[in-house]
Structure formats: structure tokens, C-alpha cells
Amino acid sequence: xxxxxxxxxxxxxxxxxxxxxxxxxxxxxxxxxxxxxxxxxxxxxxxxxxxxxxxxxxxxxxxxxxxxxxxxxxxxxxxxxxxxxxxxxxxxxxxxxxxxxxxxxxxxxxxxxxxxxxxxxxxxxxxxxxxxxxxxxxxxxxxxxxxxxxxxxxxxxxxxxxxxxxxxxxxxxxxxxxxxxxxxxxxxxxxxxxxxxxxxxxxxxxxxxxxxxxxxxxxxxxxxxxxxxxxxxxxxxxxxxxxxxxxxxxxxxxxxxxxxxxxxxxxxxxxxxxxxxxxxxxxxxxxxxxxxxxxxxxxxxxxxxxxxxxxxxxxxxxxxxxxxxxxxxxxxxxxxxxxxxxxxxxxxxxxxxxxxxxxxxxxxxxxxxxxxxxxxxxxxxxxxxxxxxxxxxxxxxxxxxxxxxxxxxxxxxx
Numbered sequence: 001x002x003x004x005x006x007x008x009x010x011x012x013x014x015x016x017x018x019x020x021x022x023x024x025x026x027x028x029x030x031x032x033x034x035x036x037x038x039x040x041x042x043x044x045x046x047x048x049x050x051x052x053x054x055x056x057x058x059x060x061x062x063x064x065x066x067x068x069x070x071x072x073x074x075x076x077x078x079x080x081x082x083x084x085x086x087x088x089x090x091x092x093x094x095x096x097x098x099x100x101x102x103x104x105x106x107x108x109x110x111x112x113x114x115x116x117x118x119x120x121x122x123x124x125x126x127x128x129x130x131x132x133x134x135x136x137x138x139x140x141x142x143x144x145x146x147x148x149x150x151x152x153x154x155x156x157x158x159x160x161x162x163x164x165x166x167x168x169x170x171x172x173x174x175x176x177x178x179x180x181x182x183x184x185x186x187x188x189x190x191x192x193x194x195x196x197x198x199x200x201x202x203x204x205x206x207x208x209x210x211x212x213x214x215x216x217x218x219x220x221x222x223x224x225x226x227x228x229x230x231x232x233x234x235x236x237x238x239x240x241x242x243x244x245x246x247x248x249x250x251x252x253x254x255x256x257x258x259x260x261x262x263x264x265x266x267x268x269x270x271x272x273x274x275x276x277x278x279x280x281x282x283x284x285x286x287x288x289x290x291x292x293x294x295x296x297x298x299x300x301x302x303x304x305x306x307x308x309x310x311x312x313x314x315x316x317x318x319x320x321x322x323x324x325x326x327x328x329x330x331x332x333x334x335x336x337x338x339x340x341x342x343x344x345x346x347x348x349x350x351x352x353x354x355x356x357x358x359x360x361x362x363x364x365x366x367x368x369x370x371x372x373x374x375x376x377x378x379x380x381x382x383x384x385x386x387x388x389x390x391x392x393x394x395x396x397x398x399x400x401x402x403x404x405x406x407x408x409x410x411x412x413x414x
Contacts, residue, residue, distance in 0.1 A: 073098070073404055075107055082109040082397065089393055092279055093120035097306045097383040098401040099314075106306060112276040112387065115288075124276050125268065125303040126385045128370045129363030132302030133232050137179060137346030138316060139239050139250045141329040144175075148242050151176040151333070151345070158238045167209060167230075168217035175238065177221050178231040179345040180335045184219040186212040187228035203297035208233050225335050225343055229299040236298030247298055259315050259322060264304035267296050278367020278387045289367025289389075300363060309372065310381050317359055317374045331359070331376075349376075356406060364391040371398045380405045 082094050086109060093110025106122040143149045149158065155178065156164050156171045164170040173183035191211040208230065218226045236247045243250060248266045256264055277290040304312070316327040334342035334349050342349040347359040357377045363370040369391035373382045382402035384394040 073105075073401060075105055078105065078107045078401065079109060081400070082107060085393065085397065086110050089388075089390065091386050091388045091390060091393060093276070093387050094394075094397060095120055095122065095124075095126060095276075095306050095383075095385045096397050096401060097310050097381070098405055099310055099381040100405050101379045104307075104310070110387075114277070114279065118274070120276060120387070122307065123263070123305055124274075125263070125265075126276060126306055126309065126370060127278065127365065127368045128302055128304065128309065128372075128385070129300040129365040129368060130229070131309070131361050131363040131370050131372050132298075132300045134316070134346055134361055134372075135251055135255055135302050135312070136232050136235055136239075136247070136298045137330055138323065138326050139247070139254045140175065140179065140235050141326045141345070142250075142254045143239060143242060145325060145329060149175055149238065151179075155234055155238065159234070159241045163205065163209065163234070163237055166213040168212070168215060169221050170234070173221045173231075173234075175235070176333065176345065178235050178238075179330075180225070180333070180343045181227050181231055182222050182225050182335055182343070183228065183231055184217040184221050184223065184226065185228055185230050185234070186215040186218060187226070188212050188230050188233075191215075203301070205233055205237055205297075208297065225337055232299035233297060251302075255312060255323070259311060261304070261308050261311065264302065264308045264312070266303070267301045268303045276368075276385075276387050278365075278389070280389045281366040287367075289365075292366050300365060306383055306385060309383055313372055313374045313381055313383075317376060318379065327359075358402075362391050362395065364389055369394040371395045373398050373402045375402075375406060378406050 078096065078098070082096065085091070086094060091110070092114055093108070093112055095106070095108050097104065097106045099105075108120045108122045108124075110120050112118045112120040112124060140149070144151060152174050154171075155173050155175070158175075168186060169184045173185055177183040178185075188208045188211040212230060218224070218228070239245075239250055240247055245253075251266050255261065275290070277288050279286060279288060281287045281289050281292065315321040315323045316330070318324060318327075321327065330346040331344050331349060334344045336342055340351040340353065342351070344359065347361050350356075350358045350360065352358075355377065356375065358373055358375045360371065360373045362372075366389055368385070368387060369389055370385045371383070371391060371394045375381070380402060382398040382405070384397035384401075386394045386397075
């Protein structure tokens with residue numbers, strides 16, 4: 001086990017933070033082409049729409065033809081595409097970002113609030129759901145690189161025993177298996193009571209772990225892959241126990257402050273008149289889901305503007321990014337899921353048959369869907385956010401712009 005500086009951190013430390021700041025967003029043009037995409041949302045497959053369930057089950061593995069150079073997508077073209085998609089699907093609004101190198105376009109269309117008619121704007125905070133797991137992974141990889149914990153440390157050796165008791169595989173799972181969802185620990189989202197009723201309460205580890213107490217394991221640790229939000233609940237407990245700091249403090253010191261992110265925060269509370277409202281829940285497809293407390297912990301509690309979301313992803317996954325050592329650590333080990341799809345130690349990782357590579361992560365909660373895609377082989381980032389629980393639509397928006405913006409791989413010489 002790694003040499004660890006432990007503390008008697010409070011058992012109730014997690015998940016209570018407020019942050020709000022102004023933001024500036026840059027805009028500029030970009031170029032385009034084609035790629036293979038995989039992602040996974042944070043919902044269990046049982047609670048998704050048919051389209052979303054198919055996307056998650058199949059990894060949304062979509063291959064476009066290796067076409068010739070694409071034209072530069074301009075804002076008018078992107079705007080028209082988004083407007084058509086919103087009209088077809090009934091989604092109130094969407095935010096998309098496409099970036100190549102230092103050039104970035106952000107397009108906001110539709111409504112942030114149907115009741116007041118407030119339009120979506122590029123400087124509004126998005127509720128990114130499971131994309132927030134990348135921020136929690138960043139905290140854990142900082143602790144790994146600093147020698148505070150190790151990938152093969154057992155969870156049971158890092159946190160107080162009462163968090164382990166009654167939870168299948170929690171006494172055997174390692175940090176590595178939590179990061180890449182191979183722990184076999186059940187997902188609290190699979191509990192119907194949580195999915196339908198308990199989302200009105202603030203997420204705490206006591207509440208989420210209670211939903212899987214006594215539930216059988218999905219498989220032996222390390223034997224398979226199954227996405228589980230519980231894994232990141234446990235990773236937050238590890239971070240707090242080892243450091244004696246709250247998760248919010250660790251987000252600040254690891255990510256927010258080093259990158260100067262003034263429009264990113266954890267569990268932010270806003271004036272509801274001024275933010276993006278999400279629509280649709282498991283019970284009422286037209287409900288305003290802004291008020292729900294669903295997934296507001298370490299597995300989905302990050303809020304940020306779309307521009308600062310890209311700033312974070314670029315800092316971690318660009319080779320010369322300010323936090324590139326964290327990205328390298330996340331990609332240092334990958335669980336092979338077949339077909340060029342891998343689960344790395346945080347994001348999904350894709351290898352296209354033509355040599356393109358990318359990392360992705362999706363987020364899906366009641367009322368909101370988000371997808372982030374970042375090419376490792378090419379300097380391209382795409383993000384899409386919609387204010388309905390339709391991550392499949394967010395995925396299509398991000399995928400199409402991402403594929404058009406990738407330069408074609410150079411032809412191999414004989």
C-alpha cells in the first residue's frame with residue numbers, strides 16, 4: 001500500500017458547497033471531418049428512454065464513412081441544425097461547443113425557462129451530471145501522483161469500516177476498480193425508490209449507500225465492467241478520509257484554482273429565474289426538474305459554463321495542458337470492452353479503426369443530458385447540453401460536430 005497521510009475526516013463532510021461567479025466566453029471559427037464515438041450516461045439502463053437505453057447499452061458506437069475534407073461549419077449552419085433538432089424532438093433548448101486548437105464556437109438556442117421565456121445563453125451554468133465524475137477522477141489521480149494512495153489500494157483500507165458494512169464487494173474493491181467501474185458494486189440508481197422518489201432529497205453517502213445495502217454484487221471485483229454511480233461516491237469518501245478536506249475543497253485546490261475557473265463549482269445554488277431549467281422526470285415527462293436533488297454528489301454535482309467545461313477537459317487531455325499529468329494517469333490503464341472501446345481510469349476511451357482516438361463522458365439526469373468528447377490524436381473538443389433527459393440527442397449534436405471537425409488521418413505510405 002502507498003504511504004498515506006490519513007486523518008480522521010468527518011463522516012458527514014461531503015457535498016455541501018455553494019459557488020457562483022461571472023464568466024467570459026470566447027468565440028471563433030473551426031474546421032472538420034470523421035470519427036468513431038462511444039459514451040455512457042449515468043442512468044441505469046432500466047430507467048432510460050428506449051433510445052437512451054440503446055445508446056448506453058451499445059456504447060453509442062457510431063461509425064461514419066471516411067469521407068473527404070468537410071467544409072468549415074459556421075455558426076449559421078450549426079444554428080440551423082440545432083433549431084431543426086429542437087423542433088423535431090420538442091427539447092426546449094441546447095448549448096453546443098466545438099473547438100479545434102484555440103478556435104472555439106459556442107451556439108445557444110432555445111429556452112432556459114419555458115415559464116418565463118428566458119433564452120439559453122452561453123454564460124449560463126450547465127448541470128452536467130456524470131461528466132462531473134471526471135473532476136472527481138482528477139482529485140483521485142492527484143492523490144495517486146502525490147503518493148497519498150495507490151491504484152491497487154483496497155477501499156476497505158482507506159475509509160472507515162461503517163461505510164463498507166453490508167455493501168457487496170466494498171471490502172474487496174480497489175481504487176482502480178472504482179475508477180474504471182469494474183468493482184461490481186451495485187449502482188444505487190438501480191433502486192426504483194431512488195430513481196422515482198428519493199431524488200427530492202440532498203444526496204449524501206448515507207442516503208445513497210442505504211439504497212444498495214444487502215444488494216448482491218454484479219460480479220467479482222475486476223471480472224467485468226458495469227457502470228455504477230456508487231463507485232464515485234466511494235472515491236469521494238476516500239479523498240476526504242485521506243486528506244481531511246471536503247470534496248469541494250479538493251475540487252478547488254486540484255482543478256478550479258489552478259485553472260482559474262471562476263464559473264465552475266460544486267452543488268451550486270442559483271436564483272431559479274436565471275438558470276437553465278431541465279424538463280422531464282421519471283414520473284412526469286413535462287415536469288420542471290430543476291428542483292430535484294438528483295445526482296448532486298461526487299458522481300454528478302459539478303456545475304460550469306460550457307466554456308469552462310471545455311477549459312477543464314482541454315487542460316487534462318491536451319498533451320501540453322496545465323493538468324496533463326492527471327489525464328495521462330487517467331489513461332494509464334484501460335479495461336477492454338471490445339470493438340475499440342475501453343473504460344479508462346475515469347473517462348471512456350475510443351480507438352477508431354482508422355487510428356483516431358478520443359475520450360468521452362456523458363451525463364444524464366432528470367431534465368438534462370450532456371456529452372463531452374475530446375480527441376487525443378487531434379486537438380478537437382465537442383460538448384453538447386440539452387435541457388431534457390435526452391443524452392442521445394446531446395450525443396448526436398456533439399458527435400456530428402466532432403466528426404466534421406476532425407482532420408482526416410494521413411494515408412499510410414507503402
